Amino acid sequence: MGDYLVRAIGYNGQVRAFATRTTETVGEAQRRHNTWPVVSAALGRSMTAAVMMGAMLKGEDKLTVKIEGNGPIGPMIIDADAKGDVRGYVTNGQVHFDLNEYGKLDVRAGVGTEGFMTVVKDLGLRDMFSGQTPIVSGEIAEDFTYYFATSEQVPSSVGLGVLVNPDNSILAAGGFILQIMPGCEEETIESIEKHLSTIEPVSKMIEKGMTPEQILEAVLGEEGNVQILSTMPIRFQCQCSKERFGAAILGLGVKEIQDMIEEQGEIETQCHFCLQTYDFSEAELQGLIDEINA
Known part of the structure; x- marks a missing residue:
C-alpha cells in the first residue's frame, strides 16, 4: 500500500476530516537526511501535518511551514502543495535523546518548548497568507492544533505519529486532522472528544495496517457516518533544478x-x-x- 490521503466529512457535514499514511514519504526524508529517531519523528510528524494542510488548498496553491524551537535539532522547514507533494528538512539531523518518561521518543526535547511555528500560504496572484503562533508543547501535533485554533480560528484536533525501526528506518507514519465546522452541535463535539480519549496512537493504527479510511472511522466512531470525498497519492517530491x-x-x-x-x-x-x-x-x-x- 503506497502513501495516500483521504478527505472526508463526518456527522452529516458537521466535521471536516483528513487522514493520511506517510510511511514511505517520511522514510524518503529519513534516508536523504540520515536523521536519527527523535529527529525523524519530529520531521515526519511535521511533514504529515503539512501534507494534510496542503490538501486543504486548491490548484497551484502551496504552503511553507517553519517550526523554530529552542531545541537542538534547530529549525525545520516543510513545503507542501495541493497535489500531495511534500518535502522537508531539519537543521540538525543527528540528535539523540533517551526515551521520555512514557517510553516514547522525546520529540519535545529535540524541538524545544519555546519558539514559533510559522505558516505561509502562497495562494497565487501574489496573494500570501502568513500566520504565526508560539510553540506550546514541542510535540508537534499539539502545536498544529494550537495554530489552527489561534491563527485560523478553526477548532481542530491533530493526531500525528511516526514509529522508527532499530536501524533508524521508518516503520510507520501518518496522521489525521479533524476540524469542527460552524454550527456543529455540542453532542457531536462530546462524541468526538470521547473517541479521541480512547483511540490508539495513530502510529500504532498504521503499524497494524489500518488504512486512512479506517483511521477516520476509529476517530469519529460509527455514529460519525464517515463519508469519503476523495483520495490523493502522497510523495516526497522536490521542485529544485x-x-x-x-x-x-x-x-x-x-x-x-x-x-x-x-x-x-x-x-x-x-x-x-x-x-x-x-x-x-x-x-x-x-x-x-x-x-x-x-
Missing part, C-alpha cells in the same frame, strides 16, 4: 559571480530539501554574467 539555482546565482549580481570565478573557478550548490547537488563550471558562471550584462 539547476535552472532554479542558476536564477538564484543570477540574483547575486555580477560582482559576486565574478568573485566566485576568481576564488573557486567553479562552484557546487546543494538543495537543502533533497540534498541534490548542481555544479556550475567557470564557463557557466561567465555565461550568467553575460546574461546580466546583455
Whole structure:
C-alpha cells in the first residue's frame, strides 16, 4: 500500500476530516537526511501535518511551514502543495535523546518548548497568507492544533505519529486532522472528544495496517457516518533544478559571480530539501554574467 490521503466529512457535514499514511514519504526524508529517531519523528510528524494542510488548498496553491524551537535539532522547514507533494528538512539531523518518561521518543526535547511555528500560504496572484503562533508543547501535533485554533480560528484536533525501526528506518507514519465546522452541535463535539480519549496512537493504527479510511472511522466512531470525498497519492517530491539555482546565482549580481570565478573557478550548490547537488563550471558562471550584462 503506497502513501495516500483521504478527505472526508463526518456527522452529516458537521466535521471536516483528513487522514493520511506517510510511511514511505517520511522514510524518503529519513534516508536523504540520515536523521536519527527523535529527529525523524519530529520531521515526519511535521511533514504529515503539512501534507494534510496542503490538501486543504486548491490548484497551484502551496504552503511553507517553519517550526523554530529552542531545541537542538534547530529549525525545520516543510513545503507542501495541493497535489500531495511534500518535502522537508531539519537543521540538525543527528540528535539523540533517551526515551521520555512514557517510553516514547522525546520529540519535545529535540524541538524545544519555546519558539514559533510559522505558516505561509502562497495562494497565487501574489496573494500570501502568513500566520504565526508560539510553540506550546514541542510535540508537534499539539502545536498544529494550537495554530489552527489561534491563527485560523478553526477548532481542530491533530493526531500525528511516526514509529522508527532499530536501524533508524521508518516503520510507520501518518496522521489525521479533524476540524469542527460552524454550527456543529455540542453532542457531536462530546462524541468526538470521547473517541479521541480512547483511540490508539495513530502510529500504532498504521503499524497494524489500518488504512486512512479506517483511521477516520476509529476517530469519529460509527455514529460519525464517515463519508469519503476523495483520495490523493502522497510523495516526497522536490521542485529544485539547476535552472532554479542558476536564477538564484543570477540574483547575486555580477560582482559576486565574478568573485566566485576568481576564488573557486567553479562552484557546487546543494538543495537543502533533497540534498541534490548542481555544479556550475567557470564557463557557466561567465555565461550568467553575460546574461546580466546583455
